[in-house]
Amino acid sequence: MDQSKEQRILNTVSYNAIKGNPESVLDCIDKYCSKSEWAMNVGDEKGLILDKIVEETNPSVVLELGTYCGYSAIRIARLLKPKARLLTIEFNPEFASIAKEIIEIAGVNDKVTILEGHSEDIIPQLKKKYEVEKLDFVFLDHWKERYAPDTILLEECGLLRKGSVLLADNIIYPGAPEFIKYIRNNKHFECTTFLSHLEYMKVEDAMEKAVYLGPE
Numbered sequence: 001m002d003q004s005k006e007q008r009i010l011n012t013v014s015y016n017a018i019k020g021n022p023e024s025v026l027d028c029i030d031k032y033c034s035k036s037e038w039a040m041n042v043g044d045e046k047g048l049i050l051d052k053i054v055e056e057t058n059p060s061v062v063l064e065l066g067t068y069c070g071y072s073a074i075r076i077a078r079l080l081k082p083k084a085r086l087l088t089i090e091f092n093p094e095f096a097s098i099a100k101e102i103i104e105i106a107g108v109n110d111k112v113t114i115l116e117g118h119s120e121d122i123i124p125q126l127k128k129k130y131e132v133e134k135l136d137f138v139f140l141d142h143w144k145e146r147y148a149p150d151t152i153l154l155e156e157c158g159l160l161r162k163g164s165v166l167l168a169d170n171i172i173y174p175g176a177p178e179f180i181k182y183i184r185n186n187k188h189f190e191c192t193t194f195l196s197h198l199e200y201m202k203v204e205d206a207m208e209k210a211v212y213l214g215p216e
């Protein structure tokens, strides 16, 4: 049976990237996905916006929804301070195992834990099972119609604190209209839109940053 695109991405990383060098893994994926096969990594252009917001926030505990091949997990983890950690949720077992290998090649596996399963099942377990108190930073990049319900779930589970930062990919393309409707007219969030482009394409896209202001 011929290989999947994600397996081919792992092959090119394993063959071409410098082991233990996260930048070289990111470059390798970006080159492959812009030259050979498009894939839904946040990419180099939106990646720079992600970098800046992660550096400004300097989070200790990060949650990512939608690991895919691990590109944004590596992007975030490489910027985290020594004790900080990233939990990333992925329900597709093939993607989870490919991401695990790519994250190991990048050398950031000591900071990253891949939680295999549906976000709606795992988020309620974060406090008790994964010893999370509060989330400092959440990157949303999974199915777009899950952005709003999962944001509500994070609030309900008491995982957000005053200043927690949510960053959502693709709010223009493919778009996350329910999430935008929910978050922008919500007095508990302070929103900012970062205009950019769809990864590896000339198509308009954007990321939405939403800072949680607290439950009152």
Ligand SMILES: Cc1ccc(Cc2cc(O)c(O)c(C(=O)NC/C=C/[C@H]3O[C@@H](n4cnc5c(N)ncnc54)[C@H](O)[C@@H]3O)c2)cc1
Binding pocket: 040, 041, 042, 065, 066, 067, 068, 069, 089, 090, 091, 092, 095, 117, 118, 119, 120, 141, 142, 143, 144, 146, 169, 170, 173, 174, 199
């Ligand atoms: C046809 C087409 C292709 C690409 C685009 C453009 C485009 C550009 C982008 O940057 C995109 O992020 C996307 C996009 O659709 N992303 C969805 C990403 C899902 C990943 O997350 C996983 N997952 C999905 N729901 C859950 C869930 N509840 N719990 C746990 N894991 C979940 C999946 O297992 C995948 O690993 C699309 C538009 C149209």
Ligand SMILES: [Mg+2]
Binding pocket: 040, 041, 042, 141, 169, 170
């Ligand atoms: Mg995306």
